[in-house]
Amino acid sequence: MLPDLKDDETQFELHFYSADDLVNMGPRSKPTTGKIWLQDLKKQVKSADYTDVNVDEIDQLMAFRYQHQAETQTTAYQSVSEIKRLFEDPDLKQLGDFQPNWQTAQGGNRFVTHDLAQPDFMQTINAxxxxxxxxxxxxxxxxxxxxxxxxxxxxxxxxxxxxxxxxMQPAVAERIKQDQVVNFFKSEFGQTILQHQDSLKRETPFSLLLPAKDAFTTVDDADAKILIHGIIDGYFVTEDGITLFDYKTDYLQPTEAGIEKVKHRYEGQLRLYALALEKMLQKPVRNQYLYLLSIDQLVQV
Structure with missing residues (x-):
């Protein structure tokens, strides 16, 4: 006996049975057919005494509706990826828009796709x-x-x-546009980042607790919370406050309309990141930027 179990008072027995032993045991009772079961049920219904049955209580139970039904259709812990997956961000498939009213996404409360990714071995295109x-x-x-x-x-x-x-896969490495990275750091904003390396943070994870009613219009419980987690591309801190930035590799037309479309797509995402940073650092976010790598342009949000 193991020393740790010598004073254990648990009592149990072990029995080992072969497949033949189980077959020989046979059923403990004769199975009842559906017809016989229904006949027995009808007999019980006729002979039952219903004088003490509270019909109102039965109606109340049968018509019961859980007042927090919306909370049962989501989770209290969600990633930015889950929240944004339905918005089809071409930069990072999991990310997309964050809007104050997330009901713009189908399904309302659970931000996941109903479609599973095709297994790698079934894919014929490996690009x-x-x-x-x-x-x-x-x-x-x-x-x-x-x-x-x-x-x-x-x-x-x-x-x-x-x-x-x-x-990194070699096939992916060959497709990276290295000049976009170089151009970013040569830009005025890139130079500003290099000047603030002492306070610069890159790929910063965060968790943010939000009232569930702010995320889901169907949730009316003022005390319900959801915990969101994600990763911020980068930020740096100055005396004035925080400057937040996010890189985007989206291909877009270098027109005012094209830029506004991308800005609208991601402004909610940056708003979420800014809220997280302000809570983490207890400092205001003064600037929020998107850097559109495909056209080498900085966009203030």
Missing amino acids: PTSAEIGTATHLIFQEIDLAQPIDLKTVQAVIDRLVDQKV
Whole structure:
């Protein structure tokens, strides 16, 4: 006996049965057919005494509606990915819009897709998707050393390292537009980021507790909460407050209408990130930016 169990008072027995033993045991009672069961039920109904039955109580139970039904159709813990998956962000497939009224997404309370991804072994086309390229581009922004000059050689070195570490697939690496990364850091905003490396944070995870009624219009419980978690591309802090930024690899037409469309798509997402940062750092977010890599343009949100 194990020393830890010597004073244990639990009593149990072990019996081992073979398949033949189970067959020989047979059914404990003769199965009842549906016809016989129904006949027995009718006899019981006729002989039953209903004088003490509270019909009103039965009606109340049968008509009962749970007052917090909406909460049963969602979860108290959701990622930004789950919330945004239905908005089809071409940059990162899981991300998209955040709106104060999330009921714009189908299904209302549970932000998941009903369709499962096709298994890799069933896919006949293995070309990298825009989501994979966008994710890889974000990884380069996260991993690149800002203490050295950033040029195509620097970017290629990061890519080579990630491929060697099997963090990035070679097919994806070949599709990354390295000039977009270089152009970003050459831009005025990129230079501003480099000047604030002491307070710069990249790929920052967060969790944010929100009233459920702010997320779902069908929830009327003032005390119900949901916990949202996600990752912020980057931010830095100055005396004036926080500057928040997010990279986007979306392809778009470099027109006012095209830019406004992308801005509208992501302004809610940045609003969510800003709210999380203000709660985390107890400082105001003064600036919120999208950097559109495909057209090398900074957009204030």
